[in-house]
Amino acid sequence: MSGFLSAHGxxxxxxxxxxLAGAISGTLATAPAVALLYVLGSLAxxxxxxxxxxxxxxxxxxxxxxxxxxxxxxxxxxAANDRRGGWLFGMAFGFALWAAGGVFILPLAGDGQxxxxxxxxxxxxSLVLWGGCLxxxxxxxxxxxxxxxxxxxxxxxxxxxxxxxxxxxx
Amino acid sequence: MIRVVSLRKATLAGVAGALAWTTVLGAVxxxxxxxxxxxxxxGTLAFSADDPLAWGALGLVAHSLVGICWALVYxxxxxxxxxxxxxxxxxxxxxxxxxxALFIVNPQFHLMHLDQGVINLSWRxxxxxxxLAQLGGxxxxxxxxxLTVGAIYTRPVGYPACSARPSxxxxxxxxxSGDTRRQPGSNFIFATGIECSYPTIDHGxxxxxxxxxxGHYERxxxxxxLAALIGASHLRYGPPLHLIFTGPGTYDWGLVDGPMAHLRDxxxxxxxxxxxxxxxxxxxxxxxxxxxxxxxxxAGAFAARYPWVRFYTPVNEMYVCAKMSxxxxxxxxxxxxxxxxxxxxxxxxxASIAMTEAILxxxxxxxxxxxxxxEFCQPCCPDPEIQRIAQFENERRFLPLxxxxxxxxxxxxxxxxxxxxxxxxxxxxxxxxxxxxRSIIGVxxxxxxxxxxxxxxxxxxxxxxxxxxxxxxxxxDRYKRPMMHTETNRMDASDGPRWxxxxxxxxxxxxxxxxxxxxxxxxxxxxxxxxxxxxxxxIGNVDPVGLFDLNRDIRSVGLTYKRLIDxxxxxxxxxxxxxxxxxxxx
Numbered sequence: 001m002s003g004f005l006s007a008h009g010x011x012x013x014x015x016x017x018x019x020l021a022g023a024i025s026g027t028l029a030t031a032p033a034v035a036l037l038y039v040l041g042s043l044a045x046x047x048x049x050x051x052x053x054x055x056x057x058x059x060x061x062x063x064x065x066x067x068x069x070x071x072x073x074x075x076x077x078x079a080a081n082d083r084r085g086g087w088l089f090g091m092a093f094g095f096a097l098w099a100a101g102g103v104f105i106l107p108l109a110g111d112g113q114x115x116x117x118x119x120x121x122x123x124x125x126s127l128v129l130w131g132g133c134l135x136x137x138x139x140x141x142x143x144x145x146x147x148x149x150x151x152x153x154x155x156x157x158x159x160x161x162x163x164x165x166x167x168x169x170x
Numbered sequence: 171m172i173r174v175v176s177l178r179k180a181t182l183a184g185v186a187g188a189l190a191w192t193t194v195l196g197a198v199x200x201x202x203x204x205x206x207x208x209x210x211x212x213g214t215l216a217f218s219a220d221d222p223l224a225w226g227a228l229g230l231v232a233h234s235l236v237g238i239c240w241a242l243v244y245x246x247x248x249x250x251x252x253x254x255x256x257x258x259x260x261x262x263x264x265x266x267x268x269x270x271a272l273f274i275v276n277p278q279f280h281l282m283h284l285d286q287g288v289i290n291l292s293w294r295x296x297x298x299x300x301x302l303a304q305l306g307g308x309x310x311x312x313x314x315x316x317l318t319v320g321a322i323y324t325r326p327v328g329y330p331a332c333s334a335r336p337s338x339x340x341x342x343x344x345x346x347s348g349d350t351r352r353q354p355g356s357n358f359i360f361a362t363g364i365e366c367s368y369p370t371i372d373h374g375x376x377x378x379x380x381x382x383x384x385g386h387y388e389r390x391x392x393x394x395x396l397a398a399l400i401g402a403s404h405l406r407y408g409p410p411l412h413l414i415f416t417g418p419g420t421y422d423w424g425l426v427d428g429p430m431a432h433l434r435d436x437x438x439x440x441x442x443x444x445x446x447x448x449x450x451x452x453x454x455x456x457x458x459x460x461x462x463x464x465x466x467x468x469a470g471a472f473a474a475r476y477p478w479v480r481f482y483t484p485v486n487e488m489y490v491c492a493k494m495s496x497x498x499x500x501x502x503x504x505x506x507x508x509x510x511x512x513x514x515x516x517x518x519x520x521a522s523i524a525m526t527e528a529i530l531x532x533x534x535x536x537x538x539x540x541x542x543x544x545e546f547c548q549p550c551c552p553d554p555e556i557q558r559i560a561q562f563e564n565e566r567r568f569l570p571l572x573x574x575x576x577x578x579x580x581x582x583x584x585x586x587x588x589x590x591x592x593x594x595x596x597x598x599x600x601x602x603x604x605x606x607x608r609s610i611i612g613v614x615x616x617x618x619x620x621x622x623x624x625x626x627x628x629x630x631x632x633x634x635x636x637x638x639x640x641x642x643x644x645x646x647d648r649y650k651r652p653m654m655h656t657e658t659n660r661m662d663a664s665d666g667p668r669w670x671x672x673x674x675x676x677x678x679x680x681x682x683x684x685x686x687x688x689x690x691x692x693x694x695x696x697x698x699x700x701x702x703x704x705x706x707x708x709i710g711n712v713d714p715v716g717l718f719d720l721n722r723d724i725r726s727v728g729l730t731y732k733r734l735i736d737x738x739x740x741x742x743x744x745x746x747x748x749x750x751x752x753x754x755x756x
Contacts, residue, residue, distance in 0.1 A: 081721045162668045163671035
């Protein structure tokens with residue numbers, strides 16, 4: 001997948017701030033995810049597994065999701081700015097996080113315990129929802145915070161001497 | 171955007187795939203062979219197994235939603251990557267969701283159906299045993315899903331050639347008021363373009379339409395604003411001939427009135443490209459010997475409707491169009507013979523001339539930018555046959571320009587044309603023509619334009635060996651007319667800025683030798699779609715060649731071009747371009 005993305009020139013452009021846009025979007029997307037966790041009773045189970053109070057679990061989750069959002073934006077680069085497909089890429093990322101984190105890391109971090117029943121369903125759905133929201137929000141956040149074309153220094157490295165460089169290496 | 175995806179087709183494919191899975195496995199169940207029931211597994215997450223209506227409905231909806239998501243993943247990342255029939259591509263793709271289902275989702279379903287709050291981690295909880303029926307159900311279900319999705323999700327870009335409209339709605343917006351464009355002058359042309367190719371493939375049944383695929387029909391206003399934002403003074407712009415010219419004497423101007431008004435009022439100044447690799451379905455293809463009459467009618471009508479337009483490209487890249495349509499069998503008539511090529515080249519040249527005359531009748535001071543792909547073939551070795559092939563190709567590349575500029579051809583080429591159906595009277599008629607004074611040769615250049623004729627007589631890409639300076643000089647030496655660099659880009663986005671500066675330095679050098687050069691173009695404004703396969707199949711791959719990507723986010727090359735323009739636009743020889751001034755004084 002990364003090769004496919006790379007072949008299509010996915011590197012964030014000179015005006016983009018992928019980490020910041022991803023972190024903001026990841027933070028915003030956590031709100032509906034936490035709400036879903038709460039409604040389905042997963043939040044209490046997660047707190048119990050981690051041995052933390054619910055508030056601390058939420059704060060830890062929020063921080064983790066901000067970092068995950070930044071990672072998503074950097075990983076997907078330009079593809080993350082896609083208003084049509086963003087929700088899908090985000091949802092796939094949320095699914096991957098669930099498969100890696102919800103299934104393996106949570107029990108390892110919490111003394112080998114796993115949620116079951118509705119709580120397990122809640123963990124799954126909340127991560128997919130988080131991903132979908134992240135992917136849907138990011139293109140709009142990105143547009144608000146990208147650098148202007150006239151920003152000082154932005155085109156410094158793009159001058160005529162570039163012609164002397166060899167072809168870019170992959 | 172990494173791919174142009176048809177959301178409608180993917181949604182349909184996903185739902186159909188999920189339903190096909192449910193139906194086939196349901197039928198197998200009725201035959202007494204119960205397999206894994208995905209609908210029940212999903213539905214009973216929320217409803218009791220005693221309430222089949224409730225879990226059935228929820229399970230079906232959930233399964234369809236999951237199907238849509240997987241079909242979209244297929245559309246974005248998998249479709250068209252294997253050289254197999256579509257259904258088999260879908261079948262191969264189904265290995266991905268099947269594997270995830272087997273090792274991740276199914277064990278988790280197991281946990282979700284327990285009701286113990288928490289459970290201790292063990293291999294048994296992570297990988298519970300699975301029955302043969304479950305395994306069979308999962309694998310065969312995914313296979314049915316994959317086959318169905320693959321069979322349905324095809325050709326996400328383009329539309330049936332007989333259809334009057336692109337798949338996506340055309341936005342008939344009015345231009346916002348205002349008049350911010352600089353008055354038309356004789357400044358050096360810093361141009362970009364809207365990629366607008368519209369050939370047919372599949373023997374005339376399927377229309378490729380780059381303005382549709384790249385989202386220009388929906389975002390034309392933003393595109394024009396972005397071109398202005400980076401400082402482009404001119405825009406190569408090709409209104410969709412196949413949608414506007416709906417029949418003899420009938421035009422749907424409503425499609426372009428808004429965009430043209432915007433360009434008139436706010437710029438950039440358009441270089442209007444009237445025929446770009448395709449014709450309306452009712453005109454057939456480039457074997458149509460009456461093409462020149464019909465296209466001249468269109469050109470005259472266009473000039474009359476938009477009398478303020480100064481720059482025209484009557485027919486874009488005639489050589490490439492004839493070669494791809496009649497020699498390489500990729501577009502339009504999809505023929506592969508010399509006679510068809512000669513006919514296409516001749517018809518295109520005749521159309522270009524007739525269109526030029528029709529425009530001049532309305533706007534006598536129009537300026538014509540005759541864009542052509544610069545081509546060059548280098549023989550690999552002293553083998554006389556290889557030398558002959560290279561020499562022939564190096565002469566044939568000039569043929570359409572020779573025809574419109576009345577430049578004599580060698581006796582060998584003349585004989586070749588005669589042998590392939592071009593009558594002496596028709597040929598001599600073009601040669602006797604008086605070429606308009608305000609004609610500029612547009613020389614396009616890409617990394618694949620230089621070729622080596624290898625020892626088997628095949629043409630292989632050489633990359634940038636001699637460069638635009640050398641190849642463009644050959645065109646100048648032949649025609650001695652003002653020139654413009656009318657297209658270039660780089661498929662490797664990370665190399666775009668370097669390529670741009672190298673092209674610019676080529677242009678500077680040619681200019682310094684006294685060649686009257688009037689402009690430069692990075693083509694195109696946005697990324698393009700499927701050009702890495704010459705539009706020959708409707709895949710939807712994005713080629714990252716634009717100043718902006720298809721999300722309209724600027725690329726490094728866009729910023730580089732802005733810097734280049736800012737650096738030069740007010741310098742002597744650019745603010746007012748002597749070569750262009752001279753053309754306009756004629």
